Amino acid sequence: MSFFPDVPKIAYEGPTSTNPLAFRHYDANAVVAGKPMKDHFRFAVAYWHTLRGTGSDPFGPGCAIRPWEDGTDSVDMAITRTRVMFEFLQKLGVEFYCFHDRDVAPEGANLRESNANFDRVVAVLKEQQQRTGIKLLWGTSNLFSNKRYVHGAATSCNADVFAFAAAQVKKTLEVTKELGGENYVFWGGREGYSTLLNTDMKRELDHLAKFFHLAYDYKMKIGFTGQFLIEPKPKEPTTHQYDFDAAACINFLRQYNLLDKMKLNLETNHATLAGHTMMHDMVTASAAGVLGSVDANTGNLMLGWDTDQFPTDLYLTTQMMLVILDQGGLGTGGLNFDAKVRRESFEPVDLFHAHIGGMDAFARGLKIAAKMKADGVLSDFIKKRYASWDSGIGARIEAGQVTLEDLEKYMLEKGDADKNVSGRQEMLENIFNRYVETA
Ligand code: XLS
Ligand code: NI
Ligand code: NI
Numbered sequence: 001m002s003f004f005p006d007v008p009k010i011a012y013e014g015p016t017s018t019n020p021l022a023f024r025h026y027d028a029n030a031v032v033a034g035k036p037m038k039d040h041f042r043f044a045v046a047y048w049h050t051l052r053g054t055g056s057d058p059f060g061p062g063c064a065i066r067p068w069e070d071g072t073d074s075v076d077m078a079i080t081r082t083r084v085m086f087e088f089l090q091k092l093g094v095e096f097y098c099f100h101d102r103d104v105a106p107e108g109a110n111l112r113e114s115n116a117n118f119d120r121v122v123a124v125l126k127e128q129q130q131r132t133g134i135k136l137l138w139g140t141s142n143l144f145s146n147k148r149y150v151h152g153a154a155t156s157c158n159a160d161v162f163a164f165a166a167a168q169v170k171k172t173l174e175v176t177k178e179l180g181g182e183n184y185v186f187w188g189g190r191e192g193y194s195t196l197l198n199t200d201m202k203r204e205l206d207h208l209a210k211f212f213h214l215a216y217d218y219k220m221k222i223g224f225t226g227q228f229l230i231e232p233k234p235k236e237p238t239t240h241q242y243d244f245d246a247a248a249c250i251n252f253l254r255q256y257n258l259l260d261k262m263k264l265n266l267e268t269n270h271a272t273l274a275g276h277t278m279m280h281d282m283v284t285a286s287a288a289g290v291l292g293s294v295d296a297n298t299g300n301l302m303l304g305w306d307t308d309q310f311p312t313d314l315y316l317t318t319q320m321m322l323v324i325l326d327q328g329g330l331g332t333g334g335l336n337f338d339a340k341v342r343r344e345s346f347e348p349v350d351l352f353h354a355h356i357g358g359m360d361a362f363a364r365g366l367k368i369a370a371k372m373k374a375d376g377v378l379s380d381f382i383k384k385r386y387a388s389w390d391s392g393i394g395a396r397i398e399a400g401q402v403t404l405e406d407l408e409k410y411m412l413e414k415g416d417a418d419k420n421v422s423g424r425q426e427m428l429e430n431i432f433n434r435y436v437e438t439a
Helices: 037-041 075-092 111-132 147-151 159-178 201-222 246-255 268-273 278-287 314-326 348-375 377-385 392-398 404-414 425-438
Strands: 043-046 096-100 135-140 183-187 227-231 262-267 291-295 335-337
Touching (some): 043 348, 147 159, 159 201, 183 262, 201 227, 201 246, 246 278, 268 278, 291 314, 314 348, 377 425
Parallel strands (some): 227 262, 262 291, 291 335
8 A cells, every 4th residue: 555656666767857756966876975875865755854744834734735644642653654655665765764752653641651552663664674675773762842842852940850861862862773763863853952040051951961871871881883873953942052053062062071972953943043154163163173963854935933844945056065065075974854844735645746856966966076076177366375384473373382572583583464465255156156057
């Protein structure tokens, strides 16, 4: 039985195709910059949006048509959904998926019951993975939806809530290991505050670090080899989230001796909510050696919240692929479509259109970025721009061979530092456009 009877396996038909259910750029096995496209991206589908998104918003309930839903939140329904997910992944040709514990199985009346529900669904997920070869990019725990997490999870003022969250993570770590998950994500759902009038920030941050250390110790204990990832976000649901952006997370990891234990999972719409471009946050993380994975989506410039739209902008995807190529790939990470179709796009086929568009935008971005890199148009310019550091005084400063007195003496002799050259931003933007048009 098929859940998407009208949708064929999505094929690559090339740039001239007008078939909306075909790829025009994403050709999974085509080799670009030394490896097959699919290995550059390691695309993943997000269970929470694609399988559990209903289109509800603060002004109205869900309106998505999902013929397979029977209106219950039962384990049987959860098992049916796994079949929907794997048919979707296979037709799309995506090799990874990601989930929260509570996306795949319903929460029970207590922890024991929740774990039992989870186990039943995980057994089916495991079978489906074995049958299809599809893999788990990452697992995570939902530590924000249940009302117990009203004050946060690891940063809750209530120690019992910390304990519950820890127990939930323990279980999801075991499951992620069982399913061969390649990473484990911590997004700080409600780890932040609404007002400092009731908040002991220092104590909450200490608890958050303690939580990660406990999780890491358990990871080592059970021999789970997946990469731990923190996902920054500046606001929403709390007014101020502790994992604000890449820089704040890196500082937190360094302060609490976690920098060698965790990397970052960066999400486009979170970077932009923090007032950065995605490229900024990616370069920040990459420079610190902690760019681990990406939640690929986009925001809406008109709206100041996390709209989680599918990425279609070639400038964005090209910039992202430039950073990924520069650091030689994402390792065990990938590009997870943490994105949802608009409420108005309520038919099942819209899920295909959305993912096809995102995958094609990244495939095109990869081709453009690879061409720019092969031609060295940006790197040559940047290299020249910093040429003063390659020899003479610049090289001696970099090598730590000079004091302030040396630099004063150097400048007293020279008189002034007035040999600047243009940054050529507009010329570079034009070059960028030329590649977007022609690559
Ligand atoms: C929410 C986050 C969330 C994480 C996983 O804004 O993006 O979906 O990726 O908990
Ligand atoms: Ni995300
Ligand atoms: Ni998000």
